[in-house]
Amino acid sequence: MCGDEDDHNHLDDDLFNHFLKAADKFGVTPDENAENTPSDITESDARSHYMEGLFKAGLTRAINDTNHIQNGPKMDLVAGQAIVFARLAGMLAAQLPPESNLFHTVISALMEGHKQATHHH
Numbered sequence: 001m002c003g004d005e006d007d008h009n010h011l012d013d014d015l016f017n018h019f020l021k022a023a024d025k026f027g028v029t030p031d032e033n034a035e036n037t038p039s040d041i042t043e044s045d046a047r048s049h050y051m052e053g054l055f056k057a058g059l060t061r062a063i064n065d066t067n068h069i070q071n072g073p074k075m076d077l078v079a080g081q082a083i084v085f086a087r088l089a090g091m092l093a094a095q096l097p098p099e100s101n102l103f104h105t106v107i108s109a110l111m112e113g114h115k116q117a118t119h120h121h
Contacts, residue, residue, distance in 0.1 A: 019095045058085065086110065 023029070041047040062081045066074050089110070093102040 015095060015097075022091070022095065 020030070038046055038050050041050055062078065062085075066077050066081070069077060089106050090103075093106045096102050
C-alpha cells in the first residue's frame with residue numbers, strides 16, 4: 001500500500017513538473033509570494049472553499065478589466081475573456097492523462113456555468 005502512495009506521489013510530481021514546463025512556454029512561472037494560496041486542500045471543505053475563491057477571483061478580474069476599459073465595446077471584451085478562460089480550462093485539463101477523463105468534466109462545468117448565467121437573465 002505504501003508503494004502505491006509513493007508511486008502516486010511520483011506520478012503527481014512528474015505531471016506537475018510537466019505542467020510547469022507547459023506554463024513556462026507562456027512565460028508563466030510560480031509566484032513565490034502566493035499569499036492567498038492554501039497550503040493544504042486535502043479536506044473537502046478547504047478544497048471547495050479554494051475553488052470557489054478561484055472562481056470569484058477570475059470573475060473579479062474579468063469584471064474589473066472590462067469596467068476600466070475606456071475605448072471599445074465592453075461586451076466584446078467579455079466574449080474574448082470567455083474564450084481565453086475556455087482556452088485556459090482546456091490547457092489545464094490537458095495536463096492530466098487521458099484516462100482521467102477531465103476533459104468531459106470541464107465541458108460539463110462549461111455547460112453548467114452557461115446554464116447558471118442564462119437562468120439569471
